[in-house]
Amino acid sequence: MKRLQRIAMLCLLIASAAWAQSNLEINTPAISQIRSTMQSRHAQLAPYYASGAVGLTADGGVALRDATAVPLAQRPAVQGLIAQENADRASLYREIARANGHPEWEADIRSTFAQRWIERAQAGWYIQSGGAWNKK
Amino acid sequence: MNRMPIALLCSAALLAGCVTINIYFPAAAAEKAADRIIDGVWQLQQDKPATAPSEGAKP
Amino acid sequence: MTLENVQVHASRLDGGPARVRVQRALIGGRELRDVRLECADFVAFPEQRCRGGVVSAAGFGPWPVEFSVRGTSRVLQASLQLEPAVRIDVTGTLAGAHPQLLLTASRLDIGRLFARDEVLNSWQPAGRVDVSLALADFGAPQAPSARFRAVLSDAGFSSADGLRAAAALAATVDITATRDGDRWRGRVAADWAGGELLWGGVYLKGGATALSSAFTLSDQTVDFSAMSLDLAGVGRIDGHASFDRDAQALSSGRFGAEKLDLAALNERLIAPLFLVRGWPALRMRGQGGLEVAMDAAGIRSARLDLLDAELADTADRLVLTGLSARIPWRRGEPTEATASVSQAAFGRLDAGPFDIAVDLAPERVSVKPVRIPVLDAGLRINALTFRQVAGRWDADLSADLEPVAMPAVTEALGWPKMAGSLAASVPHIRLRDGVMTLDGQMLIRVFGGYFAASALQVIEPFSATPRVLADVQMRYIDLEALTDTFSFGRITGRLDGEITGLEMAHWRPVGFDARIHSSEGDYPREISQRAVESITALGGPGAAAAIQRSFLGFFERFGYRRMGVSCRLLGGVCVMDGLAEKNGGFVLIEGGGVPALSVVGYNRRVDWQELLDRLARVTDSKPVIE
Structure with a gap:
């Protein structure tokens, strides 16, 4: 019976360790690196969110919503920004899953982020839901 | 003598229970983490001073 | 031209008001309904003349119109006022040995011109165009000929998503054609003088870009021969192509270019394509050649030649100089590409010269074993294979670095001089799902x-x-x-x-x-x-x-x-x-x-x-x- 108790204790310890870990690890060098490139890119993207040229997608990325809001010559650059931002966001989700020892969480992390990006978006930005764009 | 199998069974069950706890996706923690990252990337803390309008005006 | 249910009301034949009404007209395959012509002063004899006329049809007009046909050679003069500043004039000689007709219109509104075509109108066409069309010898025994010129100014269009668009276009299109039996033969020339064009990520600024070609138009096909596209600064692309008119698609074609300026090509076409995908830009110099053969299914074969080219990333971390290559590709068939590099620089480390051969097959690229001289030693690539798996490229590499003297390495890198030697053996490096892993x-x-x-x-x-x-x-x-x-x-x-x-x-x-x-x-x-x-x-x-x-x-x-x-x-x-x-x-x-x-x-x-x-x-x- 003692053994059982010990195992139960061990279990409790593991469980409490699991519960105590209420914060996800987001301070690895890789994540910090991605965060800082995304932060500096945001200065370039922000005006496009505001003008409605770029919107937030339901799957945690960004997409070109209306290129006509951007001068012709700048449209390829906006497409490039979007491609880079989406690549960074994908690696961010993957790295968070990886950093917390659960690569299989990537999809869950992506969908959590998708909700939070949209929730935290400024009024007037465009948000995609069910294939349609709505102004927040 | 009789207790051993029960103990083993229990411990197996308990251990299984332990393992499942870790597998659940910590949704609340993930939301918190997401918010912290979004705060940083979008600079939502410092964005309050009125720099946004002039920035937003030029496409 | 078919006219149905024509009604004519005229009080006299030598003057006075007249009215013509056509319930349904088919002109060149297009149907017009309720066509009306009213003339304040109409004369039918000895010359035909309409003054103070108004013409209209269902959805068109009313537009002021005047016309007259005079003399034995039947000299035609007509004008149609579409807008206060936009007028179509038609003059010509309808009878005689060499009948002629000249149509001119200036400053036509392109948007209005295509307003009724749903497909074209969705591209939001805009701008002005000056058009002239001259027809000659259209009498029965002769081969008629035509000359068409359109001058676009401040023209543009835009797809709904704005990713295919043009603005401030200035261009001239000249077409001359002569009827030869049951086909038309002629030449087409286009000169893009200015403006900007965005198409699939490629952003081009106009100027000194000209296309010219001979063509033959029959009921089934349009054949372009002796095509030549001059791209400012980049070079000239020659070719020929045939289009199937029923399928509205290319049925065959061949395009080739020699001595393309890679720096200009990169700046105008390649770099923009990289930018759109968020890829790091490349720097290029030298000459390139291109040969592409197409059929109804797309590109059948292609060949890219590079001559004494220089290729580098913008940070100059990797620089290839003296790169000459011949890269063939054939649909569904393996090919072998070859390249020679006189110098490769990885950062401050120089390598080369070396020759490399690569087997190209669908979804698989493998580099044949090669020794790349590095300083006083060599890097041996024993196997390097790329495979496309679910849209991503996987790779496998096995390589050895022969012992290279550290003093040479450190000197090349600008580091303090170190003794010893550097050698490495890489039995297997895998690239899977974007992660490169060293086994061992x-x-x-x-x-x-x-x-x-x-x-x-x-x-x-x-x-x-x-x-x-x-x-x-x-x-x-x-x-x-x-x-x-x-x-x-x-x-x-x-x-x-x-x-x-x-x-x-x-x-x-x-x-x-x-x-x-x-x-x-x-x-x-x-x-x-x-x-x-x-x-x-x-x-x-x-x-x-x-x-x-x-x-x-x-x-x-x-x-x-x-x-x-x-x-x-x-x-x-x-x-x-x-x-x-x-x-x-x-x-x-x-x-x-x-x-x-x-x-x-x-x-x-x-x-x-x-x-x-x-x-x-x-x-x-x-x-x-x-």
């Missing part, structure tokens, strides 16, 4: 000992943010050689070390857990005064190193028993520790022998960049670790 160890022999990297991974090596993960072991590194190399002050002894969880971003360390300490065994252990000063300087101006300074003046050398330091790098801060605790500090060097000297550090948290800067100052050279 990479071993670098240097300073009498070795560095071994295991669990080496490069994550997203071809992205803008490649990251390197590795565990590194160092064994029996000769401190004397090391400190002499970096003019640090002489230390004799041997070092072992473990660097676990090394993570590099942009090829700079961002995280690791390192422990370096004296190797086991018997060997001389001495440290010079100069080295002690260097170590003290590493602690920074504010660092309190417990060195008995009084000793320093008297002795050139000190003995030590062992030395050791650990650094855990995270978030730009190195958290340091030593061999043991002492007086609230940590022992870096434990003294031994006579005279003995101990070094104790107190500053446990050191800014990593600051540490590198101090190291650079102490050694008066660029630290290798960067």
Whole structure:
């Protein structure tokens, strides 16, 4: 019976360790690196969110919503920004899953982020839901 | 003598229970983490001073 | 032309008002309903004339119109006023040996012109066009000929998503054609003088871009021959093509170009395509040639030639010079591409010359074994294969680096001269799902000992943010050689070390857990005064190193028993520790022998960049670790 108790204790310890870990690890060098490139890119993207040229997608990325809001010559650059931002966001989700020892969480992390990006978006930005764009 | 199998069974069950706890996706923690990252990337803390309008005006 | 249900009302034939109404008219396949012509003054004989007329049809007009047909040669003069400033004039001679007709219209509104065509109108056409059309010899026994010219100004269009669009276009299109039996033969020429065009990520500015071609138009096909496209600064593309009119698609074609200027081609076409995809840009120079054969299913074969080209990333980390290549491709068939490179530079390291052959097959590219000369040795690529799996490229590499003299390597890299040689054997590197993994160890022999990297991974090596993960072991590194190399002050002894969880971003360390300490065994252990000063300087101006300074003046050398330091790098801060605790500090060097000297550090948290800067100052050279 003692053994059982010990195992139960061990279990409790593991469980409490699991519960105590209420914060996800987001301070690895890789994540910090991605965060800082995304932060500096945001200065370039922000005006496009505001003008409605770029919107937030339901799957945690960004997409070109209306290129006509951007001068012709700048449209390829906006497409490039979007491609880079989406690549960074994908690696961010993957790295968070990886950093917390659960690569299989990537999809869950992506969908959590998708909700939070949209929730935290400024009024007037465009948000995609069910294939349609709505102004927040 | 009789207790051993029960103990083993229990411990197996308990251990299984332990393992499942870790597998659940910590949704609340993930939301918190997401918010912290979004705060940083979008600079939502410092964005309050009125720099946004002039920035937003030029496409 | 078919007219149905024509009603004519005229009071007299030599003047006065008249009215014509056509319920349904078919003109050149287009149907018009309720066509009306009203003339205030209509004369039918001896000449036909309409003054003060108004013409309209369902959805068109009403537009003021005037016309007259005079004399035996039937001289036609007509005008139609579409807008106050937009008029279509038609003049000509309808009878005689050489009948002629000339239609001119200036400043037509392109938007209105296509307003009724749903497909074209969705492209939001805009701008103005001047049109002239001359027809000659359209009588029955002769072969008629036509001359058409359109001059676009301030024209543009835009797809709904704005990704295919043009603005401020200025262009001239000239078409001449002569009827030959049941087909038309002629020439078409287009000159794009200005404006901007965006198409599928390619953004082009107009100017000095001209297309010319001969053509033959029959009921089934349009054939273009002797096509030539002049791209300003880039070069000329020649070719021919046939279109199936029923299928409205290309049925065959061949395009080729020689001596394209790669720098201009890159700037105008390639770089924009890279930009759209968020890829890092390339720098190119030299000449290129292109040959493309197409059929109804698309590109059938293609060949790209490069002649004495230079290729580099914009940061000049990888530069290929004297690159000549011949890269053929055929649909569904394997081909072999060959290239020769006179020099390849990886950073400051030069390699080459070498020739390389690559097997190209659908979804598979493999490089044939090749030896690339590097300094006085060679890099042998035994196998390098790329495979496309679910849209991503996987790769497998096996390579050996022949022993290359370290003095040559360090000199090439601009580092302090090191002795020894560098060799590496890479039995297998895998690239899977964007992660490059080394199976086994990479071993670098240097300073009498070795560095071994295991669990080496490069994550997203071809992205803008490649990251390197590795565990590194160092064994029996000769401190004397090391400190002499970096003019640090002489230390004799041997070092072992473990660097676990090394993570590099942009090829700079961002995280690791390192422990370096004296190797086991018997060997001389001495440290010079100069080295002690260097170590003290590493602690920074504010660092309190417990060195008995009084000793320093008297002795050139000190003995030590062992030395050791650990650094855990995270978030730009190195958290340091030593061999043991002492007086609230940590022992870096434990003294031994006579005279003995101990070094104790107190500053446990050191800014990593600051540490590198101090190291650079102490050694008066660029630290290798960067």
